[in-house]
Amino acid sequence: MKFWDLIKIANRNLFRSKLRTFLTVMAIFVGSFTLTLTNGLGDGLRDYVDKQVKNTEGNNVLFIRKKFERRNEQLNPDEPVEYKEKSQGEAGNKFDQDAIIISQEQIETLRNQLPEIKTITPRYWMKGEFITMNNAKKYRVFLDMLSEGVSQKVEAGKTIDGANQILLPLDIAKAYDENLNNLIGKTATVAYRVNEKTDEIKTLQLTIVGVSTKGMMTNFSSFVDSETAKRIYEDQNQQSDDFNQFSNLTLQLKTGEVQKIAEVKNKLDELGFSADSIADRQKRAYDGVAILQIGLSLFAFIALLAASFGIINTLVIAVLERTKEIGLQKALGMGRRKIFLLFSFESILIGFWGAVLGSVGGIIVGTIVNIFVARTYLESFEGYSIFVFKPLSIFLVMLLVCMIAFVAGVFPAFRASRLNPIEALRYE
Amino acid sequence: MLETINLYKTYKGENVDYEVLKHINLQINQGECVAIIGKSGSGKSTLMHLLACLDDPTSGSVLFEGEELSQLNEKQKDLLRNHKFGFVFQQFFLNGRETVFENVVLPMRIRGADQYDLTKSAMEALEAVGLKDKEEKRAKDLSGGEKQRVCIARALVGKPQVIFADEPTGNLDSGTSESIEKMLFQLNREKGITLIVVTHDIDLANKCERIIELKDGEIVSEK
Numbered sequence: 001m002k003f004w005d006l007i008k009i010a011n012r013n014l015f016r017s018k019l020r021t022f023l024t025v026m027a028i029f030v031g032s033f034t035l036t037l038t039n040g041l042g043d044g045l046r047d048y049v050d051k052q053v054k055n056t057e058g059n060n061v062l063f064i065r066k067k068f069e070r071r072n073e074q075l076n077p078d079e080p081v082e083y084k085e086k087s088q089g090e091a092g093n094k095f096d097q098d099a100i101i102i103s104q105e106q107i108e109t110l111r112n113q114l115p116e117i118k119t120i121t122p123r124y125w126m127k128g129e130f131i132t133m134n135n136a137k138k139y140r141v142f143l144d145m146l147s148e149g150v151s152q153k154v155e156a157g158k159t160i161d162g163a164n165q166i167l168l169p170l171d172i173a174k175a176y177d178e179n180l181n182n183l184i185g186k187t188a189t190v191a192y193r194v195n196e197k198t199d200e201i202k203t204l205q206l207t208i209v210g211v212s213t214k215g216m217m218t219n220f221s222s223f224v225d226s227e228t229a230k231r232i233y234e235d236q237n238q239q240s241d242d243f244n245q246f247s248n249l250t251l252q253l254k255t256g257e258v259q260k261i262a263e264v265k266n267k268l269d270e271l272g273f274s275a276d277s278i279a280d281r282q283k284r285a286y287d288g289v290a291i292l293q294i295g296l297s298l299f300a301f302i303a304l305l306a307a308s309f310g311i312i313n314t315l316v317i318a319v320l321e322r323t324k325e326i327g328l329q330k331a332l333g334m335g336r337r338k339i340f341l342l343f344s345f346e347s348i349l350i351g352f353w354g355a356v357l358g359s360v361g362g363i364i365v366g367t368i369v370n371i372f373v374a375r376t377y378l379e380s381f382e383g384y385s386i387f388v389f390k391p392l393s394i395f396l397v398m399l400l401v402c403m404i405a406f407v408a409g410v411f412p413a414f415r416a417s418r419l420n421p422i423e424a425l426r427y428e
Numbered sequence: 429m430l431e432t433i434n435l436y437k438t439y440k441g442e443n444v445d446y447e448v449l450k451h452i453n454l455q456i457n458q459g460e461c462v463a464i465i466g467k468s469g470s471g472k473s474t475l476m477h478l479l480a481c482l483d484d485p486t487s488g489s490v491l492f493e494g495e496e497l498s499q500l501n502e503k504q505k506d507l508l509r510n511h512k513f514g515f516v517f518q519q520f521f522l523n524g525r526e527t528v529f530e531n532v533v534l535p536m537r538i539r540g541a542d543q544y545d546l547t548k549s550a551m552e553a554l555e556a557v558g559l560k561d562k563e564e565k566r567a568k569d570l571s572g573g574e575k576q577r578v579c580i581a582r583a584l585v586g587k588p589q590v591i592f593a594d595e596p597t598g599n600l601d602s603g604t605s606e607s608i609e610k611m612l613f614q615l616n617r618e619k620g621i622t623l624i625v626v627t628h629d630i631d632l633a634n635k636c637e638r639i640i641e642l643k644d645g646e647i648v649s650e651k
Contacts, residue, residue, distance in 0.1 A: 329538065332510060333506040333508075333509040335503055
């Protein structure tokens with residue numbers, strides 16, 4: 001029997017007992033509907049994460065901090081920790097700053113031990129006061145540093161590549177000029193307070209090189225280059241106790257080769273640092289989404305598991321009902337394999353129709369929810385839809401459901417294929 | 429063409445084994461019309477099943493065109509039945525929801541014939557049984573005689589060498605029976621198809637060239 005004939009006959013057989021098939025399909029529908037929605041939710045989150053984390057780029061950059069060493073005392077969750085009196089000078093129960101602060105000597109050691117390093121930029125914290133252009137309106141400014149080697153996606157212009165440069169966030173840029181390109185190359189005045197206690201304010205003239213694409217961090221922050229950042233940091237912190245004590249460094253390497261970076265990471269690990277590349281950070285965000293998605297999909301799988309017993313039940317009854325027919329087909333020379341295939345196709349088709357209905361239903365419901373929620377709750381999350389339906393995901397859901405259905409059909413199909421034609425023809 | 433050598437078929441019972449067929453030796457030639465008669469339980473259906481390659485003998489052998497059937501594997505047996513044999517059963521075994529056409533072409537579909545062959549052979553077979561105008565009707569809407577004619581068309585569609593008819597008129601009234609009998613004998617005469625009829629109807633058997641009578645699994649007479 002031809003393949004296509006088998007599928008056609010299988011489909012016709014299904015519609016012989018319409019109600020029974022419909023009910024079995026409905027059980028599958030519930031599972032694939034849920035799976036479509038959880039997948040849509042996952043893809044929606046992933047899209048959102050994509051938009052947020054893909055904003056920064058740099059394949060030769062590592063963010064490092066000290067590996068946090070656990071103190072010797074084991075923390076047993078079942079027992080309260082006893083407070084110990086310590087004499088002065090000892091760390092006691094106070095948090096040990098040295099555990100996270102990277103000293104100047106350590107930075108020198110890094111430079112000496114790792115010839116792959118091109119630049120080391122500490123994480124400079126700054127507090128901006130306002131920004132203005134040519135005596136135009138002043139706006140509050142949140143300053144952030146773009147480390148050497150990291151580039152920021154821009155709506156207009158380009159990323160930072162030298163000293164005395166600034167990237168504006170979209171909202172501020174638009175406030176100054178709707179046509180973003182007009183701003184590129186112009187000078188912005190950035191003001192910052194030198195000392196928290198006094199009102200002394202300093203200003204810097206910075207060249208606008210670009211306007212950042214929106215994202216998690218870039219909705220508000222203006223980015224400056226590391227030299228400018230250092231200058232502001234020194235002005236603001238010279239008097240402070242923890243001046244030039246950093247817990248985070250950005251390393252720019254001379255190479256972007258994956259293997260070399262892995263080697264550097266290993267060396268850093270031996271030296272007591274944990275290092276993340278931008279890719280590592282992105283991967284962690286995706287892993288979080290994936291775990292959430294697997295958790296949600298579990299419910300869909302339970303529904304599909306229950307539905308697959310429905311398929312088994314339906315097909316076992318079909319085999320009994322059609323015993324004579326199977327006997328005749330075998331007598332007329334239809335082989336075991338073909339009988340097996342016929343029933344397998346019937347179960348796959350139940351899965352297929354359930355998956356089609358489930359996907360369509362899921363997409364419809366998801367789209368309605370998207371429209372509704374976008375109007376009400378998510379206005380502040382620009383560019384985020386709760387459900388995103390990708391053709392590939394939908395296809396994979398269908399494929400998976402068909403596979404589950406196939407597995408469910410194996411037992412009845414096998415029973416049908418093993419029927420003895422003589423006994424089957426005699427069956428009452 | 430069909431030959432049995434010292435054929436035995438035994439069914440295992442709880443305490444005793446039932447010997448359904450004992451020491452069957454016969455030879456059926458191409459184009460013959462043979463009736464196998466006997467009371468129920470005489471083993472005539474079992475003999476037909478063995479000849480038609482639907483069952484395996486306990487011992488002895490069945491030869492079709494000199495080839496021993498027990499030597500064939502499952503697939504070769506399926507092919508043999510599909511290509512060389514046609515079947516007509518007492519209870520028709522038609523799929524009532526399907527059209528006459530679909531019922532008739534089943535052996536060709538199983539064979540994997542293309543659409544042209546399929547339609548052509550179905551039309552020829554339907555013409556031979558005089559049901560050409562009813563190909564689109566559903567099988568359940570036909571009368572008993574028409575149903576059996578559909579079965580004959582189905583047996584005929586694959587151009588078989590042998591047609592096995594198991595009580596072909598058992599479910600039909602005498603008038604319809606006669607026309608079905610006529611049709612089968614005509615096929616035997618005109619197309620040279622070997623006809624093996626299993627029946628307990630002496631009148632039908634008497635119209636065949638040869639009668640093999642079975643009693644308690646043994647051949648008691650042959651004429």
